[in-house]
Amino acid sequence: MSEHILLIEDDNAFQEMLSEALRSRGYAVSSASRAEEGISMARQHDFDLILTDVMLPGMSGVEAIPQLREAAPGSDIIVMTAYSTRELALEAIRLGAYDFFSKPFSLKELDIVVRRALEKRRLQKEVTTLRETLRHDSPVQRIIGDSAPMRAVKTLVEKVAPLDSTVLITGESGTGKELVSDTLRALSGRAGAPFVKVNCAAIPEHLFENELFGHEKGAFTGATSAQPGKFELAHGGTLLLDEIGDMPAAIQPKLLRAVEEKQIERLGGRRPVAVNVRIIAATNQNLRELVARKAFREDLYYRLGVAVIMLPPLRDRKEDIPRLAEHILRKLGLTLGIPVHGITAAAVQALMNHHWPGNVRQLANLLERAAISAQGRITAQDIAAALAVQNGTSPQPCTAQSPHDAPAAEDCLRMPLRETLHQMERNLLLEALRRAEGSQKNAAALLGLTPKNMWAKLQKHQIRI
Known part of the structure; x- marks a missing residue:
């Protein structure tokens, strides 16, 4: 899911520094030392962005722009040079470069330019995706997942949806049972008819019969007028009985009669009312176990479970998580306006x-929490912090600011290796500067670095002298 950047730079030290800085920000980076090599790589791989120096051995970066555009028409090109002139910049833009900036530059400046270019490409991709979705998408594609268990679910949904058979959807909480019920209805011949949803766990037992079947005027104290129940409201359409395992035992035989005979009786009524309703039931409980304990009628279980769709828990289809995360973050951006610029591979x-x-409900909650606190792209630390909040614990970041307050090894082990190495390098730079009494040149000599490399590393770690 991380964007892929092609870096064309012949200065090995600068190439290494820039590649490391970009990777630390979650991007995938491929490098080339010559324009010709970069053009060849652009023909073979799909890059989101191309960064090229101007002064290269052989073909210059500016001369390479037309061929890079031909090799990677969907990639923006940013030109970097230490020999900046207005004429050179205008020529690069005329040939098709997206942007142009001069060396030396700060990594903060690079961040802004790269983020802006990648955001433009992301928006272009989203527009293309949305257009394709509007043109080709079917309701079943709203069920995200290409794992074997989810392919089986989608196949069964497409087979069962056009039928009028009752359907039982089972699965743990948060696996997407309501989404599947919505899809079944959308793919059925009743798509334009009423869709009434009943949460059986939320209705007090003494109100259950009235809620489902309605009442006549005078049926009980306060019944000043007749009122239809959920079955009548769903006439001609679909009725979802969510959390069916929580339905009171006294109501179950009346529900069985309504399903089998397609008619109900209102409270206080003297004649049956015909109802044409397609029943979808859903539960996170094991109805077979409830039947064995006599907590759920066996005949009702078999009548509801003509077609059974079993949703797998997220832990059994982890290969779907990257696509789910991408979908959830896109939805957060569209519905809540949370500015999320992707998620790192870590x-x-x-x-x-x-x-x-x-399951998926927890994943969505965690990503929303991480997106709110993230600085643009969601990192592994954002995920760890959001998980800590969900678990009711405090995250233990490795946040030493100098070699003298370095964290314990066990604290650093809570962080990914890249972040730990990043902190160690920062500590070494700070210690060298302390010993050199702030002299960048002398600190570079202590570390065996050239002044140019020392400057680059100070920029990367945002260390000000």
């Missing part, structure tokens, strides 16, 4: 490593 791996007892 953050995705952290999601893949989690057990997810709350």
Whole structure:
């Protein structure tokens, strides 16, 4: 999911520094030392962005722009040079470069330019995706997942949806049972008819019969007029009985009669009312176990479970997590306006490593929390912090600001290796500057670095002298 950047730079030290800085920000980076090599790589791989120096051996970066555009028409090109002139910049833009900036530059400046270019490409991709979705998408595609269990679910949904058979959807809380019920209805011949949803766990037992079947005027104290129940409201359409395992035992035989005979009786009524309703039931409980304990009628279980769709827990389809995360973040941006600029590969791996007892609902909640606190792109630390909040614990970041307050090894082990190495390098730079009494040149000599490399590393770690 991380964007892929092609860097064309012949200065090996500068190339290494820039590659490391970009990777630390979550981007994938491929490098080339000559324009010709970069053009060849652009023909073979899909890059989101191309950064090229101007002064290169052989073909210059500016001369390479037309061929890079031909090799990678979807990639923006940013030109870097230490020999900046207005004429050179205008020529680069005329040939098709997206942007142009001069060396030396700060990594903060690079961040802004790269983020702006990648955001433009992301928006272009989103527009293309939305257009394709409007043109080709079917309701079943709203069920995200290409794993074997989810392919089986989608296939069964498409087979069952056009039928009028009752459907039982089972699965742990947060696996997407309501989404599947919505899809079944959308793919059915009743798509334009009423869709009434009943949460059986939320209705007090003494009100259950009235809620489902309605009442006649005078049926009980306060019944000043007749009122239809959920079955009548869903006439001609679909009725979802969510959390069916929580339905009171006294109501179950009346529900069985309504399903089998397609008619109900209102409270206080003297004649049956015909109802044409397609029933979808859903539960996170094991109805077979409830039947064995006599807590759920066996005949009702078989009548509801003509077609059974079993949704797998997220832990059994972790290969779907990257696509789910991308979908959730896009939705957050569209519905809540949360400015999320992607998610790093390390953050995705952290999601893949989690057990997810709350399934997709928990994943969505965590990503929303991480997106709110993230600085643009969601990192592994954002995920760790959001998980800590969900678990009711405090994250233990490795946040030493100098060699003298370095954290204990066990604290650093809570962080990904890249972040730990990043902190160690920062500590070494600070210690060298302390010993050199602030002299950048002398600190570079202590560390065996050239002044140019020392400057680059200070920029990367945002160390001001």
